[in-house]
Amino acid sequence: MSTVTETTARSADKFRVTRSRRNVAWTGVGALIAVIVLERLPYIVYSGTTTILVQAFIVLTLACMWNLLAGYAGLVSVGQQGFVGLGAYFVLIFALQGISPFWALPLAALCSGAAAFPLWWLVSRLRSGYFAIATWVLAATIMLVFERISALGSGTGLPLPGLSGFSTAILNADIYWAALTVTVVALATTYLLLRGRLGLVLTAIRDDEVAARSSGARVGLTRMIVFVIAGIGCGAAGGVLAISQLGVQPAGVFSISWTAEMAFAVIIGGLGTIEGPILGTAVFMVLQQTLASYNAWYLIIFGSVAILVALFARRGLWGLVDEYAHVRLFPVGYWLWTGGESRRGLRWRRGGRSS
Amino acid sequence: MQWVNDIIQGILTGGLYALFACGLSLMFGVMKVVNLAHGDLAVVAGYIAVGVIAVTHIPVLWSFVIVVPIMAVLGYVLQRTLIQAALNRGVLITLMVTFGLSVVIENGLLQFFTANSRGLGVNNAFITSSFSIGSQITIPYLLLLIFGVAVVVLLGLQYFLSRSKYGRLIRAVADDKEAAQLCGVDYRHVFGIAAAIAFSTVALAGIAYGMYSQLAPTTGTDTILLFAFAAVVIGGLGSLWGTLLGGVILGVAQLIGAQINTSDEVLAGYIVFLAVLLIRPQGLTARRAR
Numbered sequence: 001m002s003t004v005t006e007t008t009a010r011s012a013d014k015f016r017v018t019r020s021r022r023n024v025a026w027t028g029v030g031a032l033i034a035v036i037v038l039e040r041l042p043y044i045v046y047s048g049t050t051t052i053l054v055q056a057f058i059v060l061t062l063a064c065m066w067n068l069l070a071g072y073a074g075l076v077s078v079g080q081q082g083f084v085g086l087g088a089y090f091v092l093i094f095a096l097q098g099i100s101p102f103w104a105l106p107l108a109a110l111c112s113g114a115a116a117f118p119l120w121w122l123v124s125r126l127r128s129g130y131f132a133i134a135t136w137v138l139a140a141t142i143m144l145v146f147e148r149i150s151a152l153g154s155g156t157g158l159p160l161p162g163l164s165g166f167s168t169a170i171l172n173a174d175i176y177w178a179a180l181t182v183t184v185v186a187l188a189t190t191y192l193l194l195r196g197r198l199g200l201v202l203t204a205i206r207d208d209e210v211a212a213r214s215s216g217a218r219v220g221l222t223r224m225i226v227f228v229i230a231g232i233g234c235g236a237a238g239g240v241l242a243i244s245q246l247g248v249q250p251a252g253v254f255s256i257s258w259t260a261e262m263a264f265a266v267i268i269g270g271l272g273t274i275e276g277p278i279l280g281t282a283v284f285m286v287l288q289q290t291l292a293s294y295n296a297w298y299l300i301i302f303g304s305v306a307i308l309v310a311l312f313a314r315r316g317l318w319g320l321v322d323e324y325a326h327v328r329l330f331p332v333g334y335w336l337w338t339g340g341e342s343r344r345g346l347r348w349r350r351g352g353r354s355s
Numbered sequence: 356m357q358w359v360n361d362i363i364q365g366i367l368t369g370g371l372y373a374l375f376a377c378g379l380s381l382m383f384g385v386m387k388v389v390n391l392a393h394g395d396l397a398v399v400a401g402y403i404a405v406g407v408i409a410v411t412h413i414p415v416l417w418s419f420v421i422v423v424p425i426m427a428v429l430g431y432v433l434q435r436t437l438i439q440a441a442l443n444r445g446v447l448i449t450l451m452v453t454f455g456l457s458v459v460i461e462n463g464l465l466q467f468f469t470a471n472s473r474g475l476g477v478n479n480a481f482i483t484s485s486f487s488i489g490s491q492i493t494i495p496y497l498l499l500l501i502f503g504v505a506v507v508v509l510l511g512l513q514y515f516l517s518r519s520k521y522g523r524l525i526r527a528v529a530d531d532k533e534a535a536q537l538c539g540v541d542y543r544h545v546f547g548i549a550a551a552i553a554f555s556t557v558a559l560a561g562i563a564y565g566m567y568s569q570l571a572p573t574t575g576t577d578t579i580l581l582f583a584f585a586a587v588v589i590g591g592l593g594s595l596w597g598t599l600l601g602g603v604i605l606g607v608a609q610l611i612g613a614q615i616n617t618s619d620e621v622l623a624g625y626i627v628f629l630a631v632l633l634i635r636p637q638g639l640t641a642r643r644a645r
Contacts, residue, residue, distance in 0.1 A: 070447065070451075074447060076447055076450040076451065076454075078391065078454055122629060122632055122633060123632075125632060125636035126588075126632075126636070128389070128446050128447070128450065129383065129387075129388070129389020129391075129446070129449075129450055130383075130389060130584070130588070130592070132389060132391065132450055132454070133389065133391070133580065133581070133584040134584075134588070134632070136576075136580075136581060136584075137581050137584060137585060137625060137628060137629075138629075140577065140581055140621075140625065141622065141625040141626070141629065144621060144622040144625065145622065147618075148618070148619070148622070256458075256576060257458075260454075260458045263451065263454060263455075264455070264458075267451055267455075295465070295466060296462035296463075296465045296466040297462075297466060299458055299459075299462045300459050300462045300463055300466065303455045303456075303458040303459040303462070304455070304459055306451070306455045307437075307451075307452050307455040307456065307459070310441070310444075310448050310451045310452050310455065311437075311440050311441060311444065311448070311452065314444060314448065
């Protein structure tokens, strides 16, 4: 960080601030093409492929939310499976009222978000490590409460009504599109939020909480907003899960493996980057598909890799890419160009102290 | 009289929960590590006890003589390697690493020892027997023993931390590890010792739970870790006797819940936990949350 010499500092007019070192217009075009291709996919491939992709979309949405929590707001929650379960159960509740599960999905996501307010009020009283276990206890409590309700199938759960009218192919395609929509919305929301004021406040908190607080950043409020958004996102993913499994099983939707998968995907891909969860989810899906026949092995290996990455490559796989190639597909920070030196190519600095 | 019996049972079960909690509390108090793998390590200790008993035919109540040293060594090694490495990189990384460890251990147990649950000393006469006071109150010897062990462990820890030379060292390092380092203490070694002590209590907790109930790969998180945590929060962070009080309140709440509806046992405990979190987040005994 000591590369700014007096000369360059004096020639302030030569400084230039951009979102990224490279022009990222092509990323937008690429993302658009990717979404269009993915949208067309049910017409091209067999439903086996789209079913796997639905799973990937669920994990990616969850990872995206966990990244917001842990990577940006500094909240390590190990109780996000509580929101997955809430989303799934809200879809079931609305479907039992006669609403189509697909229309119930956005409602369920919003209800999960609404539930996040009182839950935040409870867990925000504890800090870091104890916050983590408190979220876990909350998730366990929510599951026990739902398991009590006999109208929702008690401990065994219920199949989703309102899906019987579809033919299998159309249902599979609809589930796929619902999952794709949720994921695209989750990614786009995260990106836009982080580019905006919220992202600025979050970066300030991450770098130095006390300094951020004293500069007027409303730390508690910001964290609450992130917790609620993560509640909405995880709820939406839970809703997709319920629809894709054609029913709700409490032990399945409230499983701690959801939190394990989202956390490991983020840690491996790269904490605190938007690209990280995407890369991490890809790694996860490859592992899961190759080790599918070896029961618990995929979580053992995935967890061990996550531990190693957390210890030895803190910024994850994308951090490594970024370090060597200086690429950000979805830039949310700023680059500071020190004038004149940019011609030499390598003298650049990043705004903030995020490295 | 049934209620009196339940409350006595609840109080005694509280001793077991306090035993779950004191390792968690100690690790947090000294290293500021919230060990999310705490419960899974207790299950590992229980499984080691099963193995040790099968190999050496040692009486189940004496299995701790072998298991506690094994876990203490494991604690020291784990602290000096994995946990210390994580600690050097910050609180968030520590949480992620211990969470990763928890998932790896749990799925490892599932993979190698199946999901079947195992008990310790299932046919042991002492473990299954109980004595009666009057016609209504029945107290199992085992629960009484566990409660006694919990009290002895807490007393021992209290005495060790406040009176002994090594306890003073641990408190000094917990207060300010850099200053202690300047005075010639290797804080990493002291952390390792503290972890060894914490893991010893974890071993006792695992064996005790294995005798009291059944151990399965998921017991570590859904029972031991969460109950330990609830006991710590109810009693007050950083207070050893508060932990016992928290455990007792949790135990009594669960047995009252079980009286209302057998499936509500665990839920009743969590509701008390949430109520304490709501009304008195610093816990019942703590003067100030640390």
